[in-house]
Amino acid sequence: MVMFTLRKLLYVYCCVSVFIILWLLNYHVTDKGEDDVLEERLDVLQKRLDDKHKLLEESKQKVKDYEEKLHKCRIFKPFQKSFNTSLPIIYLITPTYDRIEQKAELTRLYYTLLHVPNIHWILVEDSDRKTEKVQHFLANCKIHYTHLNVATPQQVKLKSSDPNWLKPRGVLQRNAGLTWIRASLDPHKDKGVVYFADDDNTYSVELFEEMRLTKKVSVWPVAMVGGLRFESPICDKNSVTGWGVYYRPTRPFPIDMAGFAVNLQLFFDHPNAWFSNNVQRGYQESTILKLLDITMADLEPRADKCTKILVWHTRTEKYNPKNEAKLKQKSGKGTDPNVEI
Template sequence: MARPALSHRRWPQPQQVSWRRSLTRFFLCFLAGLLLGFSPFLHVDEAQTAVSSSAADESPPPPPPFAKLATIPLWKRHGDAVHGGKLLIIVTPTYNRAFQALYLSKLGQTLRLVPPPLLWLVVEAGPASAETAALLRTTGVMFRHLVTGKNLTNNKDRGVHQRNAALEHIEIHHLDGIVYFADDDNVYTVELFQRMREIRRFGTWSVGMLSQGKSKAILEGPVCNGSQVIGWHTNEKSKRLRRFHVDMSGFAFNSTILWDPDRWHRPFPEKIRQLDSVKEGFQETTFIEQLVEDESQMEGIPDGCSSIMNWHLHLEAEDLFYPRGWRTPKNLEVTIPVT
């Protein structure tokens, strides 16, 4: 019996995809995503390149020859110096008397309003008192409490030796700033201390003066054309022989004149001090003659010297006692009738 013929039927095969084509598509998709992801950074790089090329085209000019970097003192590297500038060295003679606490407190509050840097040299006649030291600590002003080592009763000699003690202190320690003699019983404006920082060598200004028994104020100081000193105000005939008609509180000067004579071309390097051998009223002019040769080395402040920035008052009462510790030991024995 013949076997039936077998039919050979071929089953359909799944579609075959080349592995190379799949790999190529995967790589293209990956590359496209990578480029899209980095597109923001490419723009930043292009912008930076454009800025760099522009800056290169506009490069700053070279510095001038022999340019030097300014040497900044240590105190100028701190925030305080930003407000002030030059160091102010305020010299104040003081002595035990009834209104000493009032005067020192008043002056201390004024100095506290002056932008730093400021150093207050308070020079006391004779031994240092605990009351003065305690008051100075409450002012909030940087200070140094000095003494003369001499107990002088004469007002003229006392002030001279006290200021000389401060000058010696400045000279020994090479303090670099503007020196000003500020008596504790005078009246000062904050503007005066701000103007002092404009002084290069020696600055002067007009001072209003008032004393008991006088019906009008006296003006003493420079007559100026701008900042140039061309004359002097004076109302007292007895002072016509003075070379410079300036009050002790009417000038300030650069402290380096005291300890660096070569810088200022001083022909005589002797120590600069106030003299107690001259007549009263001549201490100012004989001292200034050691600092400058004539008016050409002076600076009138402010321009025109038309502002009165401080007053020299002579209102001290002679018969008032000095309370121990600046406190009265008991209440005043005064009976006030009640009506």
């Protein structure tokens, strides 16, 4: 009986031992298998993370490369507002020349034009090449523009000591703008107005809407010109009957360059209408209007029948950086010449 009991206990002990051993073996194998699975999953996740990090770095490089290309291209292809096809386009021809006040005056004019829909700015430098300063300025402009250049010959160019009325100014630059218009636009499709806007004048945004629907030649007063508070056409109802000017009122059209706009089609109809360096003082406007075959009856008074001032013939005072030499002498150097102003 005792032997049977011992055998039974031994049998139970062996069974329990085998069961424990099998359970331990099974636990160890299962535990190791889970570790392997987790390790494999971690490897997959790490690989995916590495791949995404690589893609991110590649994307960053692509963005950097694109920004560099965009910066280079913006000099030639700036962001531009779309034209409203229901409105005629105003082609603004502006002569400009290098001077210390140039960028300041172009900036002032630009921020006015920025508020004018359907405008194309034709900026023409008096230079034998397009300067970096003007190219940099135009690179940030958000309006349609064309950048041209033509140099005025020295024999007809104003000297710094000359009064501004001594010789014609901006003649070749305005003609370069007209050349571009005649070569680039289609007289059968393109409709609009041409306006000659100096870069040192001050313009109301309202002026451009006044000129937009010009049939032939629209006119209006100009302030701070001719030694008067303003010069103006004299109107009778919807017609121009005379001129409120002091200097040579007998001129065919005694009007300032800022005081009229011309329908685009007239420059196609009269291909020989150009400005000239060989005209008397004050006759530049009369010459171009006569070449366009304009008469007094063709003039269209604007600005509330020429009673409102919407353009001022302002001039920026010539700035003299007289202390540059003194500063250089005192400290060994002046202001940084590489900083564009």
